[in-house]
Amino acid sequence: MSIQDEKDCNLMVVASVEEYAQRHNISTQKTLELFQKYDIFSAVRSQYVVLHMVDFDEVTSFVEDILKRKTA
Numbered sequence: 001m002s003i004q005d006e007k008d009c010n011l012m013v014v015a016s017v018e019e020y021a022q023r024h025n026i027s028t029q030k031t032l033e034l035f036q037k038y039d040i041f042s043a044v045r046s047q048y049v050v051l052h053m054v055d056f057d058e059v060t061s062f063v064e065d066i067l068k069r070k071t072a
Helices: 003-023 028-037 040-046 056-071
Strands: none
Touching: 003 028, 003 040, 003 056, 028 040, 040 056
């Protein structure tokens, strides 16, 4: 991954935290804890090549799907 891709990937992770927190009306701190507990950061980073080509709503849906499966 290039340095620019790495930066873009980091921005995607940050944006997904902010969007998830806003959608679910929870603090970013609680969202960070949730993402860490269920390893969402790694999941988003591992799928960056695909996720950076789709609408950001799809990224958030991807995160929500993972959390639904892991918390069910």
